[in-house]
Amino acid sequence: MLRELLLDAPGKKVLLLGNEAFARGALEANVQVAAAYPGTPSSEIMEALAAVAEEAGIYAEWSINEKVAFEVAYAAAVAGLRSLCSMKHVGVNVASDALMVANYAGVEGGMVIISADDPAGHSSQNEQDNRMFAKFAEIPCLEPATPQEAKDSVVIACELSEKCKLPVMVRSLTRLSHVRGDVELGPLPKEKKRPNLRRDITYTGFPAPDHHKLLHDRLMNIEEDLERVPFNKVEAKGGEKVGIVACGVGYNYAKEAIKLLKLREDDVAILKLGVPYPLPKKLVSSFLRSYDRIYVVEDGFPFMEEQLKILCYDLQIRPTILGKLTGHLPMEGEIDPEKVVVGLARVLGIDYKVPEIKVRGDIELPRRTLSMCAGCAHLATFYAIKQAVRREMKGDPRKTSIVCGDIGCYGLGLFHPYNMFNTHICMGASIGCANGFAQTGINQPVIAYLGESTFFHAGMPPLLNAVYNGANVKVVVQDNITTAMTGHQPNPAVGYTAMGKPAPIVLVEDVAKAFKVPFVRVVDAYKVDELIETIREAIRTPGPAMIVARRLCAELARRQARRKGIQIVPPTIDKMKCNGCKYCITQLLCPALIWREEERKADIDPLLCVGCRVCNQICPQKAITGGNGVADL
Amino acid sequence: MQTSKRDEITVAIAGVGGQGTLVASQIIGHAAVKRGFSVRISETFGMSQRGGPVVSHIRIAKNVYSPLIPLMTADVVVGFEPLEALRAALKFLVRGGSVIVNTRVIYPVEVNRGDAKYPKLDKILEALRSLTSDVVTLDATSLAIKAGNPIATNIVMLGALAALDKLPLEPEDLREAVKERVPREVEVNLMAFDLGFKAIREKRQ
Ligand code: SF4
Ligand code: SF4
Numbered sequence: 062m063l064r065e066l067l068l069d070a071p072g073k074k075v076l077l078l079g080n081e082a083f084a085r086g087a088l089e090a091n092v093q094v095a096a097a098y099p100g101t102p103s104s105e106i107m108e109a110l111a112a113v114a115e116e117a118g119i120y121a122e123w124s125i126n127e128k129v130a131f132e133v134a135y136a137a138a139v140a141g142l143r144s145l146c147s148m149k150h151v152g153v154n155v156a157s158d159a160l161m162v163a164n165y166a167g168v169e170g171g172m173v174i175i176s177a178d179d180p181a182g183h184s185s186q187n188e189q190d191n192r193m194f195a196k197f198a199e200i201p202c203l204e205p206a207t208p209q210e211a212k213d214s215v216v217i218a219c220e221l222s223e224k225c226k227l228p229v230m231v232r233s234l235t236r237l238s239h240v241r242g243d244v245e246l247g248p249l250p251k252e253k254k255r256p257n258l259r260r261d262i263t264y265t266g267f268p269a270p271d272h273h274k275l276l277h278d279r280l281m282n283i284e285e286d287l288e289r290v291p292f293n294k295v296e297a298k299g300g301e302k303v304g305i306v307a308c309g310v311g312y313n314y315a316k317e318a319i320k321l322l323k324l325r326e327d328d329v330a331i332l333k334l335g336v337p338y339p340l341p342k343k344l345v346s347s348f349l350r351s352y353d354r355i356y357v358v359e360d361g362f363p364f365m366e367e368q369l370k371i372l373c374y375d376l377q378i379r380p381t382i383l384g385k386l387t388g389h390l391p392m393e394g395e396i397d398p399e400k401v402v403v404g405l406a407r408v409l410g411i412d413y414k415v416p417e418i419k420v421r422g423d424i425e426l427p428r429r430t431l432s433m434c435a436g437c438a439h440l441a442t443f444y445a446i447k448q449a450v451r452r453e454m455k456g457d458p459r460k461t462s463i464v465c466g467d468i469g470c471y472g473l474g475l476f477h478p479y480n481m482f483n484t485h486i487c488m489g490a491s492i493g494c495a496n497g498f499a500q501t502g503i504n505q506p507v508i509a510y511l512g513e514s515t516f517f518h519a520g521m522p523p524l525l526n527a528v529y530n531g532a533n534v535k536v537v538v539q540d541n542i543t544t545a546m547t548g549h550q551p552n553p554a555v556g557y558t559a560m561g562k563p564a565p566i567v568l569v570e571d572v573a574k575a576f577k578v579p580f581v582r583v584v585d586a587y588k589v590d591e592l593i594e595t596i597r598e599a600i601r602t603p604g605p606a607m608i609v610a611r612r613l614c615a616e617l618a619r620r621q622a623r624r625k626g627i628q629i630v631p632p633t634i635d636k637m638k639c640n641g642c643k644y645c646i647t648q649l650l651c652p653a654l655i656w657r658e659e660e661r662k663a664d665i666d667p668l669l670c671v672g673c674r675v676c677n678q679i680c681p682q683k684a685i686t687g688g689n690g691v692a693d694l
Numbered sequence: 695m696q697t698s699k700r701d702e703i704t705v706a707i708a709g710v711g712g713q714g715t716l717v718a719s720q721i722i723g724h725a726a727v728k729r730g731f732s733v734r735i736s737e738t739f740g741m742s743q744r745g746g747p748v749v750s751h752i753r754i755a756k757n758v759y760s761p762l763i764p765l766m767t768a769d770v771v772v773g774f775e776p777l778e779a780l781r782a783a784l785k786f787l788v789r790g791g792s793v794i795v796n797t798r799v800i801y802p803v804e805v806n807r808g809d810a811k812y813p814k815l816d817k818i819l820e821a822l823r824s825l826t827s828d829v830v831t832l833d834a835t836s837l838a839i840k841a842g843n844p845i846a847t848n849i850v851m852l853g854a855l856a857a858l859d860k861l862p863l864e865p866e867d868l869r870e871a872v873k874e875r876v877p878r879e880v881e882v883n884l885m886a887f888d889l890g891f892k893a894i895r896e897k898r899q
Contacts, residue, residue, distance in 0.1 A: 076724045236761050241736075242733055242734050242735070317760035398764040402764070418785055421824040427811060428802065429745075429778070429803075429804070431746035650803060650807075655801050655806050669800075
């Protein structure tokens, strides 16, 4: 991948992930400053850029959160350089405070915001459609359909941005960010620009009405350019029964649907739209005028569908517009080939049934829900919290405590069989919500649970809030020394930057101490009893408390053990002592702990176990002993 | 035994998170792009990185559109784990297509907890055979251990897929792609590839 990103071979085709294609596009566009906070499905954009940044002579960083990432990129664009910030859809919420004025203030160099939306919430807590944000901020939005277009979109967005002096959004989707496809490389720029900040202009939104007007004028200036964006394309001969308006990735499903229904080319026309906001009005109007029935294929909100209806009102035409609002595509979830083909068949009045999936015989397929990794320190910490509450409050921890969750791998703790959390909203909301619960006068320990990357991102202000306002919250930070969920990006606890340069290590506990949190303890998350006792003590001590349960992410630990030559040897379960109580399996939930039905005893899968020796400590029969591995790091 | 090399193929690779389905599909995709094909590869999986079912959607043609495989249109399902092979085959395999299954079981947490039962292996194979007569099995994990690293199970399966002779690629294209895409432990991986290849070639002769 690294090789391909820097390959100076215009015309050559390579296999790239959508996100890598965005990164390559940034290089081709001569983006010189790039910043991001990791978040699925956006993370690989900055990962790829950071990996080649030094060689490419550009700057790339993992910022502390999306707002900072936006501001870093914004300032670079104000200084006349081309810049990029990328984030997942909910990340734009964090950046929006800056975005909603940066649009008024404008830019000099091209600035691109890549928003990676996640319909279906594959790895997200909601399905928000950030084309709405582009419209909200009144900035142009491009929506590429393929990895090839992903690459090209960054170049086009930079050019548009420079022309209208507004930041430009590129909307990606999980199904683009995470698709690999063939991409034809373009030329790489030969020269870098030098920053040049004009001191005679102050970039601001003041006075607001004037700047708001300026924003509108700037948008008007590029109306013609938006019509000519190459991602817009009409495939029609004229006279077709139905016109499909397909936005971004939806275009691919529309083409597939036509194939699946075995339609002839002249049965349907397609307007492929790559600019969802502002609409290329001329192009769209002439398409709308040509068809009585329009089927709108888009992922997310009925964003195009509504705009088309408004446009028809202005044009004084009344074609039938079918899509999400009419039930021809679902309003929730991600669209896929089946949903689009079913909708199209209905639009055309064709009888079509989705193939039915049946299992023959008496076989039942057990579900396989996701689990945390074997040896993951979150598992040990979850266990310790439950035990601490159980012992301290003498009852079911679900009934005697409130645990506020946060965003990270440990989000899985929400679900069966972990059932850890009462709330789970957004980055930093564990401590934020805990503040509120604590102030209700509730008579139960209020525990906030989060990881160190989330703490740095949005956990610091609510922690200080707890100290200042005297909220009785117990904050458990499971510090696994990486941003694990999104693929192990470094953060201030790790000691190096996105570009691999050494950085000062900032410890969570030092921040807590500086914030004057009265109770701060650090415990090895694999030392289960010590962790339980520390949490109990925190519960007994009134006032804000922080417990840092530290252990490297098991995935990284496995790799580190391998590098250090530490052999992983699973602990042994003494089959004489094991009474088959299943405590280890049901309470710790390490996926390496498996059940041997024939013997009715627990066992350990040697290929999954990483040798953390946590199970050894919790077996009531002391049947689990020995073992080697990540515990010894 | 049919060998039908075509210029268009859809393959679903099914497994459990952490089994290396993604690397295997990347290798195929890389080789296909080098041969001038249009390629789409998507992964569908859950929220975290490991432990859940993963399906890699691989589509190779002159022009590919949907990044996801439409239901029951995959020419081949490659199952890295028996239960997941069946789950994916039910959903994606074109009836009468080909299935390759690694016989090594990975229990879901549900099964370990006692909330569900894992079906007997021969039941799973029987169900697969009700979808197609072309089901081949191998113990890929053992072959990978033999090659030097259990992690190379995915490369064993890749060798097995090459031996099916259904991809519009030569086995040598894939071997090359293995070298280029997984530069670490090249010898282990090539050995793994060859072991998988042989296992299937012998069965299909
Ligand atoms: S030592 Fe026990 S808890 Fe740790 S990974 Fe192995 S089986 Fe799981
Ligand atoms: S907790 Fe101990 S006794 Fe109970 S099943 Fe596990 S190993 Fe056996």
